[in-house]
Amino acid sequence: MDRALDPALDHALEPSLASTPLRALQDAFHAMVARSRAEPAPDLAERLDRLARLRAVVADNEERLRQAISADFGHRSAVETTIAETMLVFSEIRHATKHLKSWMTSQRVATALQFLPARNRLMPQPLGVIGIIAPWNYPLQLTLAPAIGALAAGNRVIIKPSELVPHFSALLKETVGQRFDATEVLVTGIEDEIAKGFAHLPFDHLVFTGSTRVGRLVAEAAGRNLTPVTLELGGKSPAIIDASADLNEAAERIAYGKLLNAGQTCIAPDYVLVPENSVQSFAEKVRAQMRRMFGTDPANKDYTSVISDRHYARLEGLVADAAQRGARILQPARPDDPNWKAHRKFPPTLILSATEAMAVMQEEIFGPVLPLLGYRDPDDAIAFVNARDRPLALYWFGKDSNARDEVLSRTISGGVTINDCLFHFTQINQPMGGVGASGTGAYHGEWGFRTFSKLKPVFYRSKFNRLADLYPPYGGKIARLEKLMRFMS
Incomplete structure (x- = not known):
C-alpha cells in the first residue's frame, strides 16, 4: 500500500525534476513503504541480524569514520570521537540486543473486575518507516542512536545526514549500502533538495536533532501529514x-x-x-x-x-x-x-x-x-x-x-x-529528550523501542463474561449492571 506525498512536496516534484535527488528519494521512500507493509513484523532473529549488521558498519570502519569526522571538522579529537560516539553506539546496540526479546513480548495489563475473566495485553508493533534528520555535531552517535531504537522495534529507516559533514555522510552512505538493502536502511545524499523535502515525506515517525528554529520548521512540515515527531533540540542549559x-x-x-x-x-x-x-x-x-x-x-x-x-x-x-x-x-x-x-x-x-x-x-x-x-x-x-x-x-x-x-x-x-x-x-x-522549546519525545534503550513502536492494546473476551447484558433490548439488566459497576468503581 502506497502513501500519498504531502501536496506541497508533490507540487515541487514536477515531471521536469524527475531525475533530481528528491525524485529518487521519493521513489526509494515508496519502495520502502511497500516492503514495510508487505513484511510488517520482522521476527526477533531478523531484528538482531539488522542490529549486528549496523554494529559491523561501525566496527569494520571505525578508523575511517574517525578520520572522516575529523576532516569535516578541520580537526576532531580522535579520543572524543571514540568516547562520545563510537563507544556509545556499541553500548546502545549491546543493550538492545540483550533486552530485545523481552521488549518484544506482549505485556499483561490488569483487567477491571467487571470484565473478568477477560484478559488485556499490550502488543508492541513496528510503526513502519522512520525518517531521521541527523545533526553534524556528533554525526555518528546522533545518527545511529535513534536508528538502533527504530531497527530494534522492527522498522525500516531512512537517514538524512547533515550537509556540514560531507566526508562522514559519504562514508556512512557507502558502508550502510554495503550491509543493508535499500528497503531496510537507506542513507540519502545531502543535496539541498533533499534537505528541503525530507520532512515533507509521510513517514510513520520522524526524528530531528538540531536547533529549535529548524525544529519548528520540521514539525510544521511533518504536521501536514500528521507524522509524529521526536525533536531533540537544545537551548540554553x-x-x-x-x-x-x-x-x-x-x-x-x-x-x-x-x-x-x-x-x-x-x-x-x-x-x-x-x-x-x-x-x-x-x-x-x-x-x-x-x-x-x-x-x-x-x-x-x-x-x-x-x-x-x-x-x-x-x-x-x-x-x-x-x-x-x-x-x-x-x-x-x-x-x-x-x-x-x-x-x-x-x-x-x-x-x-x-x-x-x-x-x-x-x-x-x-x-x-x-x-x-x-x-x-x-x-x-x-x-x-x-x-x-x-x-x-x-x-x-x-x-x-x-x-x-x-x-x-x-x-x-x-x-x-x-x-x-x-x-x-x-x-x-x-x-533522553527535551521539553517545550528544547524538544519533544525521547529515545535510548527501551525508551527508543517504545517511541518507534505502536503499543497496541488488545482485549481478549472470555466466553464466561456477561458483556452481552449490555446489548439491547435494554431493561432491568442494565440497571443491575450499572449498580454493580458503580459499586466496583
Missing part, C-alpha cells in the same frame, strides 16, 4: 553552583562539560549561575582547569575545531557583542589570532558580567564560550532559569540535599546531572 559546592571540583567538571567537542554539544552548560561573592574566584578556577586540560596551543590534538567558518564568525560576534556591552572577557588569545583561526579553533572564553541584553544570553552558544552570572539568593537562580524556555539539560553542584531537591522540584528540564555535566545522556536505562 544552565549550571547552578550552590553555596555548598566544592568550587574546585565544580570548575573541573564544568570545564570538561563545556569544552568537550569545543562546546558543540546540545547539552553543554550554556551559562553558569554562581553565588555573587564567588564569581571571580570560580572564573579563575574554571580558566585554570581549561588550561590544564587543553593548554593554550591551538595545535593541541585534544582540542576540537569549530565546524565551519560561519560558526566561527558567529562565536566571534557573540563575544564582540558582549565586550561592547560591558562584559569582561577572559580568554588565552583573541579569536582573530592567526594561530587560532588557521586551525579554526576558538579560544576557550569566559564572559563575566553578562547581561540579558547581550546576544550571548539570548541564543544557544554552541561553542567554547561560557558566561558566568552571579546570584544573591538560591530563589533568584531558580527564577532566572524559570523565566526562560525549558532547557534540554540542567546541572546542579553542591552538597546541600535540601537545596538540590528544591532546584529539582521547582525547575523543569529535559534531563539533569547532579555534581557533573553531560552524564545523564549516557545512562542507557534513562530516556
Whole structure:
C-alpha cells in the first residue's frame, strides 16, 4: 500500500525534476513503504541480524569514520570521537540486543473486575518507516542512536545526514549500502533538495536533532501529514553552583562539560549561575582547569575545531557583542589570532558580567564560550532559569540535599546531572529528550523501542463474561449492571 506525498512536496516534484535527488528519494521512500507493509513484523532473529549488521558498519570502519569526522571538522579529537560516539553506539546496540526479546513480548495489563475473566495485553508493533534528520555535531552517535531504537522495534529507516559533514555522510552512505538493502536502511545524499523535502515525506515517525528554529520548521512540515515527531533540540542549559559546592571540583567538571567537542554539544552548560561573592574566584578556577586540560596551543590534538567558518564568525560576534556591552572577557588569545583561526579553533572564553541584553544570553552558544552570572539568593537562580524556555539539560553542584531537591522540584528540564555535566545522556536505562522549546519525545534503550513502536492494546473476551447484558433490548439488566459497576468503581 502506497502513501500519498504531502501536496506541497508533490507540487515541487514536477515531471521536469524527475531525475533530481528528491525524485529518487521519493521513489526509494515508496519502495520502502511497500516492503514495510508487505513484511510488517520482522521476527526477533531478523531484528538482531539488522542490529549486528549496523554494529559491523561501525566496527569494520571505525578508523575511517574517525578520520572522516575529523576532516569535516578541520580537526576532531580522535579520543572524543571514540568516547562520545563510537563507544556509545556499541553500548546502545549491546543493550538492545540483550533486552530485545523481552521488549518484544506482549505485556499483561490488569483487567477491571467487571470484565473478568477477560484478559488485556499490550502488543508492541513496528510503526513502519522512520525518517531521521541527523545533526553534524556528533554525526555518528546522533545518527545511529535513534536508528538502533527504530531497527530494534522492527522498522525500516531512512537517514538524512547533515550537509556540514560531507566526508562522514559519504562514508556512512557507502558502508550502510554495503550491509543493508535499500528497503531496510537507506542513507540519502545531502543535496539541498533533499534537505528541503525530507520532512515533507509521510513517514510513520520522524526524528530531528538540531536547533529549535529548524525544529519548528520540521514539525510544521511533518504536521501536514500528521507524522509524529521526536525533536531533540537544545537551548540554553544552565549550571547552578550552590553555596555548598566544592568550587574546585565544580570548575573541573564544568570545564570538561563545556569544552568537550569545543562546546558543540546540545547539552553543554550554556551559562553558569554562581553565588555573587564567588564569581571571580570560580572564573579563575574554571580558566585554570581549561588550561590544564587543553593548554593554550591551538595545535593541541585534544582540542576540537569549530565546524565551519560561519560558526566561527558567529562565536566571534557573540563575544564582540558582549565586550561592547560591558562584559569582561577572559580568554588565552583573541579569536582573530592567526594561530587560532588557521586551525579554526576558538579560544576557550569566559564572559563575566553578562547581561540579558547581550546576544550571548539570548541564543544557544554552541561553542567554547561560557558566561558566568552571579546570584544573591538560591530563589533568584531558580527564577532566572524559570523565566526562560525549558532547557534540554540542567546541572546542579553542591552538597546541600535540601537545596538540590528544591532546584529539582521547582525547575523543569529535559534531563539533569547532579555534581557533573553531560552524564545523564549516557545512562542507557534513562530516556533522553527535551521539553517545550528544547524538544519533544525521547529515545535510548527501551525508551527508543517504545517511541518507534505502536503499543497496541488488545482485549481478549472470555466466553464466561456477561458483556452481552449490555446489548439491547435494554431493561432491568442494565440497571443491575450499572449498580454493580458503580459499586466496583
